[in-house]
Amino acid sequence: MLLDFNSLLLAVGFSAACLSLTLFGTWMAARSDKFLLTWAVSVLVVVVEVFAYDAYIKRPGAVLGVLTLALLLLGFSVMLGAAHQFRTKRSPLPLIALGTGVTYALALPPMAFGYDGLGFMLENALAALLLFGTAYEYWRGRAEAPVHLIGVSLLYSLTAASFVLCAAVLAWDGKLVLGHAPSNWAEDLSLVIVIASMTGIGALSLAVNQGRLARHHQREAQTDALTGLLNRRALFDLHGRMPINAFTAVVVFDLDGFKAINDEFGHAAGDEVLKVFAEVLSADLRSTDSVARMGGEEFAMVLKRTLPETAEATAERVRAAFAARIVQTEAGPLRCTVSAGFAFGSSEGMSFDKVLSAADKALYAAKRAGRNRVLDFRLAG
Structure with missing residues (x-):
C-alpha cells in the first residue's frame, strides 16, 4: 500500500x-x-x-x-x-x-x-x-x-x-x-x-x-601549542625517515639566558619571548624549509637545497633580527639573544638524528664561545 x-x-x-x-x-x-x-x-x-x-x-x-x-x-x-x-x-x-x-x-x-x-x-x-x-x-x-x-x-x-x-x-x-x-x-x-x-x-x-x-x-x-610551530615529533616525521644529503642543513637555535628570564620576569614573560622568537624564525621561509620547537627554549630549522654560506646567512639573519627585537611583556620590555649551530648531511646520506646531533654540538660550541652567535659544525672543533 x-x-x-x-x-x-x-x-x-x-x-x-x-x-x-x-x-x-x-x-x-x-x-x-x-x-x-x-x-x-x-x-x-x-x-x-x-x-x-x-x-x-x-x-x-x-x-x-x-x-x-x-x-x-x-x-x-x-x-x-x-x-x-x-x-x-x-x-x-x-x-x-x-x-x-x-x-x-x-x-x-x-x-x-x-x-x-x-x-x-x-x-x-x-x-x-x-x-x-x-x-x-x-x-x-x-x-x-x-x-x-x-x-x-x-x-x-x-x-x-x-x-x-x-x-x-x-x-x-x-x-x-x-x-x-x-x-x-x-x-x-x-x-x-x-x-x-x-x-x-x-x-x-x-x-x-x-x-x-x-x-x-x-x-x-x-603542533606546539604555544608557538604554533611544528613540534619535535612532527619534525622527525617530516625528515627522520629519509637520509639527509649534502645540500640539506639542520640549524639548531637556543635562547640565551632563558632560565634567568623566567626566574626574573616570570613564565608569562618567558612564553612571550618564545612566541616572538617563533615569529622571527618563521619569517621569510621558503616553501621547502621547515621550523619546529624542539622543547623548552630550543628550536630547529631544516633548509633544503642550500649551501653552507646560505645556511649561515639564514641563521645569522634570525639571530640579528631577534637580538634587535624588544619583547613587550607584562613585566616590562626586554631583550634576548639566541645562539645557533648548523650542520649538513653527506653525499652518502646521514640520518636526521646524526645531523641534528652535529648541529647541537655546534650550538653548544657557540654558547661556550660567548653566545649570541652562529657556528658551523665544521668549525666547532
Missing part, C-alpha cells in the same frame, strides 16, 4: 528532526565547527515548517499559509548560510539575512493577499534557488573532500530540481488562487526525493566532519 501525502510529509518531519538532533550532538562534541550548529538550526526550522504545513493542509488560511512559507524559506536560507560558513568559516548571518529578505519580499505578499497559488509557485521557485545556492557552496568547497562534497552538492541540486518541478506543475495549471495546499504528483515525488536526499546529505556531511576532526587532532598532535 502506497503512503499518502500526509504520511510522506510526517516522514520528512521526523527524519529532519532526527538529523537536527544528530547535527546538534555532533556540534556539542566539536564546537570549533560552528556550521554544524547553524545547519542543525536550519533543519529544526524545516521540522517546524513541516508540522505547520500539516496544519495548513487541514485548515487552509492566509495566516498559516504565510507562516508555512516563511518557515520554509527561513530554513533554506539558514541552510545556505551553514554551507557558506562551512566553506569560508565566516559568519552566516549576512547571507541568511539576504536570503530571507529577498525571498520574503517576493513570496509572502501574494500569500497574504489570498493568491495562495502564486505564493506556492514563488515559494517553490525561491526554495529551489536557495538549495541550488547551497549546492554551489559545497561544490566550491569540494577540494576538502571531493567525493563526499560532490555527492552533497548533487543531492542538494536534486532536491532543488524537485522544487523546480513543483513550481512548474503549479505554473502549468495556471491557478493563482487554490484555496488549499497543492496536491499533485510533483509534490509527492518531491517529498520522496527530500527524504532520500536528507539521508544521503546527512551521512556524507557527517563523514566530511569526521575527516575534519581527524585532521584537527592530527594538527594538534604535530
Whole structure:
C-alpha cells in the first residue's frame, strides 16, 4: 500500500528532526565547527515548517499559509548560510539575512493577499534557488573532500530540481488562487526525493566532519601549542625517515639566558619571548624549509637545497633580527639573544638524528664561545 501525502510529509518531519538532533550532538562534541550548529538550526526550522504545513493542509488560511512559507524559506536560507560558513568559516548571518529578505519580499505578499497559488509557485521557485545556492557552496568547497562534497552538492541540486518541478506543475495549471495546499504528483515525488536526499546529505556531511576532526587532532598532535610551530615529533616525521644529503642543513637555535628570564620576569614573560622568537624564525621561509620547537627554549630549522654560506646567512639573519627585537611583556620590555649551530648531511646520506646531533654540538660550541652567535659544525672543533 502506497503512503499518502500526509504520511510522506510526517516522514520528512521526523527524519529532519532526527538529523537536527544528530547535527546538534555532533556540534556539542566539536564546537570549533560552528556550521554544524547553524545547519542543525536550519533543519529544526524545516521540522517546524513541516508540522505547520500539516496544519495548513487541514485548515487552509492566509495566516498559516504565510507562516508555512516563511518557515520554509527561513530554513533554506539558514541552510545556505551553514554551507557558506562551512566553506569560508565566516559568519552566516549576512547571507541568511539576504536570503530571507529577498525571498520574503517576493513570496509572502501574494500569500497574504489570498493568491495562495502564486505564493506556492514563488515559494517553490525561491526554495529551489536557495538549495541550488547551497549546492554551489559545497561544490566550491569540494577540494576538502571531493567525493563526499560532490555527492552533497548533487543531492542538494536534486532536491532543488524537485522544487523546480513543483513550481512548474503549479505554473502549468495556471491557478493563482487554490484555496488549499497543492496536491499533485510533483509534490509527492518531491517529498520522496527530500527524504532520500536528507539521508544521503546527512551521512556524507557527517563523514566530511569526521575527516575534519581527524585532521584537527592530527594538527594538534604535530603542533606546539604555544608557538604554533611544528613540534619535535612532527619534525622527525617530516625528515627522520629519509637520509639527509649534502645540500640539506639542520640549524639548531637556543635562547640565551632563558632560565634567568623566567626566574626574573616570570613564565608569562618567558612564553612571550618564545612566541616572538617563533615569529622571527618563521619569517621569510621558503616553501621547502621547515621550523619546529624542539622543547623548552630550543628550536630547529631544516633548509633544503642550500649551501653552507646560505645556511649561515639564514641563521645569522634570525639571530640579528631577534637580538634587535624588544619583547613587550607584562613585566616590562626586554631583550634576548639566541645562539645557533648548523650542520649538513653527506653525499652518502646521514640520518636526521646524526645531523641534528652535529648541529647541537655546534650550538653548544657557540654558547661556550660567548653566545649570541652562529657556528658551523665544521668549525666547532
